[in-house]
Amino acid sequence: MHLPLLFSRQPRHLLSLARRAVCLLLLSLWLVFAESLPENAKAFSQFRPRREIPGEHFVGREVCGKCHSQKNRSQSHTAMAHALANPAGSAVLRSHPSLSYRAGPYIYEILSDGQQSVFTVTDGKQIIGEPIAYAFGSGHVAQTYVLRRKGKLYEGRVSYYTGIDALDWTLGDALNPPPSLEEAFGRDITSDEARNCFSCHGTAAVADNKLQLDRLIPGVGCEACHGPGAKHAAAMASGTGEERYIFNPKTLDPDTLSQEFCGACHRSANTVGMMPNLGGIGNVRFQPYRISNSRGHDTSDPHFACTACHDPHLDLNQDAVAYDLKCTTCHATRATNQRSGSPGKHALPTSVPKSCPVANQACVTCHMPKVELPGAHFKFTDHRIRIARPGDPYPY
Ligand code: HEC
Ligand code: HEC
Ligand code: HEC
Ligand code: HEC
Ligand code: HEC
Ligand code: HEC
Ligand code: HEC
Numbered sequence: 001m002h003l004p005l006l007f008s009r010q011p012r013h014l015l016s017l018a019r020r021a022v023c024l025l026l027l028s029l030w031l032v033f034a035e036s037l038p039e040n041a042k043a044f045s046q047f048r049p050r051r052e053i054p055g056e057h058f059v060g061r062e063v064c065g066k067c068h069s070q071k072n073r074s075q076s077h078t079a080m081a082h083a084l085a086n087p088a089g090s091a092v093l094r095s096h097p098s099l100s101y102r103a104g105p106y107i108y109e110i111l112s113d114g115q116q117s118v119f120t121v122t123d124g125k126q127i128i129g130e131p132i133a134y135a136f137g138s139g140h141v142a143q144t145y146v147l148r149r150k151g152k153l154y155e156g157r158v159s160y161y162t163g164i165d166a167l168d169w170t171l172g173d174a175l176n177p178p179p180s181l182e183e184a185f186g187r188d189i190t191s192d193e194a195r196n197c198f199s200c201h202g203t204a205a206v207a208d209n210k211l212q213l214d215r216l217i218p219g220v221g222c223e224a225c226h227g228p229g230a231k232h233a234a235a236m237a238s239g240t241g242e243e244r245y246i247f248n249p250k251t252l253d254p255d256t257l258s259q260e261f262c263g264a265c266h267r268s269a270n271t272v273g274m275m276p277n278l279g280g281i282g283n284v285r286f287q288p289y290r291i292s293n294s295r296g297h298d299t300s301d302p303h304f305a306c307t308a309c310h311d312p313h314l315d316l317n318q319d320a321v322a323y324d325l326k327c328t329t330c331h332a333t334r335a336t337n338q339r340s341g342s343p344g345k346h347a348l349p350t351s352v353p354k355s356c357p358v359a360n361q362a363c364v365t366c367h368m369p370k371v372e373l374p375g376a377h378f379k380f381t382d383h384r385i386r387i388a389r390p391g392d393p394y395p396y
Helices: 012-036 039-045 061-067 069-075 091-095 181-185 192-201 222-226 230-238 254-266 269-273 276-285 287-292 320-328 334-339 363-367
Strands: 098-103 106-112 117-122 127-136 142-149 152-156 158-161 166-169 186-188 370-373 378-381
Touching (some): 061 069, 069 222, 091 106, 117 181, 254 269, 254 287, 269 276, 276 370
Antiparallel strands (some): 106 117, 127 142, 142 152
8 A cells, every 4th residue: 555655745644534534435435336336246255065156157077177187187086076976877787787676565676778767666566667867976985866757756765775786675764664666666756855975976957046957967066166257267367456256265164164065965064963863874975064073173273174174176085094184183193202202392282182093094994983873884084083992872
């Protein structure tokens, strides 16, 4: 700001009066400017996943990739990018042309030819079959099929589980045995539930609070996390104006990032707090809730933000040792304790978190234990960092 120079030869009191006038002027200019800021610039700065910014348009990852090619390339391989697919885009269906499952009198079959997949159930007398409309879940854990029947959407009663490389009852949906063939086929998810499924697994699924499948971009793409990008792409291409019209989650404090941003889909502590029985053992899948209950690990500390351990543009790192540095920045390992010569003058101050009496590496294998979720054929990583002793019950 060069204004003070203008007044540099004026007497002091005049100077301060003039300064005040300038301040007032700037303030009122700012207020006018803030009000005249395009309404949506503010909406972008407050964006959260699954929330709409009215009037803004989605362009799809190919457009983002023109300028952010590296992020586009790496993110398009992630499980999140494949959280939802058309049957032809499902690696599970492509590699399993025929899947079947028998439960009591019912036989399920999913037959795929690379383009179409048909989901059928028969009780030996009658048969119901519909083409699969959408495949939910990348297949890292499981894949569930959404079917269209007589204008309604159904969640197929059986799902594919990677842990057994076969079909089994859809999680939470087991019916032993289903009371009718119609019931055996699927669970009606028309309306609110379908809207929620698609807004967590897809991009641009909802407009005016309604599910708009004609606009859906399958999978969690760039704009699911950064907001609709048409205006940003245009502004960056023309290089004019200050406003970026895109949301950068880097601006969030760690707790808001974990709970409100990632937690919009992965379920926040507040959401789980309202579930009956805190979601039961199923809450092991709700990392923002789990991590918020780790004794001594405060979610407002940047070390425990989701992005401290996960880059959403990259594949999940499955090497336990790779996470050690996340812990040893605070908890010295015994080896380093000994090197620093305790209890001599270099002894660690009492405020430093304790070190582990048991091991020096692969911390997460014991302190973020894998927990088998019944029916999911998968062990989820408990994000509640803790001492897990054999035989202890699962802490809800
Ligand atoms: C024409 C090129 C172009 C296109 C297309 C484009 N971007 Fe950008 N983007 C940029 C530039 C340039 C920046 C500013 C980089 C900087 O200054 O560090 C940027 C910045 C960003 C930022 C950070 C914003 C901030 O405030 O820090 C995000 C997030 C982003 N882009 C996401 C996207 C997404 C999502 C898409 C697709 C919808 C997209 N971009 C399309 C050029 C582009
Ligand atoms: C729009 C909803 C949405 C948002 C926002 C979201 N996720 Fe996800 N995430 C998903 C879904 C759906 C899956 C399941 C992917 C699958 O089908 O395997 C997932 C899976 C993951 C996985 C597991 C990947 C794997 O290989 O199994 C990680 C890690 C993850 N998300 C981290 C994050 C982080 C970190 C954030 C916040 C920066 C975040 N997610 C925000 C929906 C979301
Ligand atoms: C509030 C957001 C949200 C809603 C609503 C939602 N999902 Fe998910 N879903 C997720 C996230 C996040 C994951 C990743 C869980 C993980 O790996 O920790 C996931 C994982 C999955 C998986 C992989 C298996 C697993 O448990 O990890 C399947 C299959 C799935 N969802 C299907 C569905 C279907 C079908 C619906 C609707 C009936 C639905 N989801 C509704 C967010 C959601
Ligand atoms: C699951 C949510 C999620 C998805 C999907 C996602 N991003 Fe991001 N993105 C983030 C988060 C969180 C950050 C902030 C990371 C940080 O704190 O360093 C970010 C940061 C960025 C930045 C700014 C980097 C910087 O240094 O400021 C750009 C540019 C960007 N993303 C582009 C993209 C593009 C392009 C895609 C699609 C190919 C994409 N993102 C998909 C969550 C996501
Ligand atoms: C201190 C490090 C750390 C933090 C912080 C963290 N995670 Fe993880 N996360 C892990 C580890 C370790 C795994 C297991 C990787 C593996 O072995 O596959 C994991 C796995 C996952 C998975 C895959 C499903 C599973 O159960 O294995 C999802 C989804 C996930 N994290 C989401 C999140 C979200 C959302 C947050 C923020 C609330 C978060 N994580 C914070 C370390 C962390
Ligand atoms: C920002 C610093 C910090 C980081 C990073 C950190 N911790 Fe801690 N940890 C603490 C503090 C503080 C306590 C509680 C005080 C104490 O008991 O020393 C604690 C306590 C613990 C406890 C004892 C819990 C109990 O119930 O008694 C374990 C186990 C633990 N941490 C493991 C880990 C693991 C594993 C990681 C990496 C995934 C990690 N910590 C990362 C600061 C940290
Ligand atoms: C083989 C399993 C295992 C591994 C790997 C492991 N720990 Fe531990 N850790 C334990 C057990 C068991 C205890 C409880 C010891 C006791 O109280 O008898 C413990 C205790 C702790 C405590 C609490 C110490 C106290 O005095 O209260 C901290 C902190 C801790 N571990 C951090 C870590 C860190 C950091 C790593 C990685 C460098 C790590 N642990 C690796 C099993 C493990």
